[in-house]
Amino acid sequence: MSFQSIAGQERVKRILQNSLRTDKISHAYIFTGPSGTGRRAMAKAFAQAIYCKVLPDDACGECLDCRKVLHGNHPDLHEVKPEGASIKIEQIRELQKQFAYRASASGIKMYIIEEAEKMTVQAANSLLKFLEEPASQVVAILITDNGQALLPTIRSRSQWIPFVPIGRSEMQKALLQEGHPAVLVQAAVHMAAGTEAARGLIQGNGFAELRNLVIQLVRESLTRLPAALLTAQQKLTRGEFSEQLPKFMDMLILWLKDMVQLSLGNKDGLIYSDQADWMSKQALSYPIEHWIYCLEQAVETQKRLRFHANPQLALENIFMKLKGV
Structure with a gap:
């Protein structure tokens, strides 16, 4: 998955690609904005670009590292999602344990936390300590609908990356090109903030x-x-x-x-x-x-x-x- 394969969010792409070109990758990012605006896809594209051995500022999609990220089995990339209603302190401790080991050839370890606003207070405080004292070169991406719900101390230590709702005409064009029925596309683009969410509606049950x-x-x-x-x-x-x-x-x-x-x-x-x-x-x-x-x-x-x-x-x-x- 390359940056260019993601519809919209051109400003986000410029920020991330510029950080890759200049070798100024932040140690933590907050991807905040409405659900369905491509935050998770962008996080995966960024991970692929970081680990890609071919291109300097994007993912080739073909090299071994790109394929490992795509298939969710890259040894240096870890993903955390809520277990039930929240992200618990045990999940953050397990993450810290994994990160105690050295990274492979890339030298960079990375983790993506989805629905980061659902961290318990204990989990958030544990993550804060991790952000302040990483054991090695670490890149964190926190994905959230509401960045303001995160601890102020986490916000202050992370680069804020806002995702904006995608224009309806842009979403409509992309979804029609994918072959979805026009009558369903017309409704979905008015009910979703991004192409990913609109596609999910169309393909969803009923x-x-x-x-x-x-x-x-x-x-x-x-x-x-x-x-x-x-x-x-x-x-x-x-x-x-x-x-x-x-x-x-x-x-x-x-x-x-x-x-x-x-x-x-x-x-x-x-x-x-x-x-x-x-x-x-x-x-x-x-x-x-x-x-x-x-x-x-x-x-x-x-x-x-x-x-x-x-x-x-x-x-x-x-x-x-x-x-x-």
């Missing part, structure tokens, strides 16, 4: 089916409300999609945004573009104020569901609002 369920339920709400309420109960509150209610609400909100656009006579950039014909007719059956109100209600329902509102009552309420009841 994404296409969930989109179809949104279309089915809004159609039924507008024409056969009792059928919509029954379908919602069977599939969303008690059935196969009950765990995916937050994604359903995201998709419903995107559909309502399309309806507002269609009420304004705008058909460009629709997320449900394949449904434009029947949606246009429905959009003009109500005043635009209706769709704006429904959109506001859906956003409010989404918030209430986060605070454990009754899913069945919340969904019944929003579908009744759609019908204008």
Whole structure:
């Protein structure tokens, strides 16, 4: 995996490649930013570039060290992830034990900690000691959604590398080139902060089916409300999609945004573009104020569901609002 194979984050690539060219690699980095923006892929690309024997500032992907990093069996690279809900002090102690041994030919040992904000206080303090007194040449990468959640003393000893959400058009182009269906790409790029996250949504369990369920339920709400309420109960509150209610609400909100656009006579950039014909007719059956109100209600329902509102009552309420009841 080379830097160039990762979509976006050009500033991050410049910083890391410049540190390789000038031989000024920091002993610790904090990769902070929204999930799915390529933080883990960038950490692996950086590790490959550090160990690569061919290129000075990137990974060739072909040499033995590059392949070892790619397959997760490089002896000098260690990865730490939460065990259960947190990263525990025992995991950091095990890391320190591994790092007591000398590095192989590269001379550099490296570790990547994912979801670093989930370290217990004891684990974070143990890591701090490790950052202050490494036994040899060590490079640390802490990956986190929220760098501010880390100990101030860890933050002050690390180079801050912010990852920004990737532009939707850039994500869309990359995902379409990979051959993903356009209708799924249109929804995913509006629900994710980066290409990696959008790809994960598309390839995840039931994404296409969930989109179809949104279309089915809004159609039924507008024409056969009792059928919509029954379908919602069977599939969303008690059935196969009950765990995916937050994604359903995201998709419903995107559909309502399309309806507002269609009420304004705008058909460009629709997320449900394949449904434009029947949606246009429905959009003009109500005043635009209706769709704006429904959109506001859906956003409010989404918030209430986060605070454990009754899913069945919340969904019944929003579908009744759609019908204008």
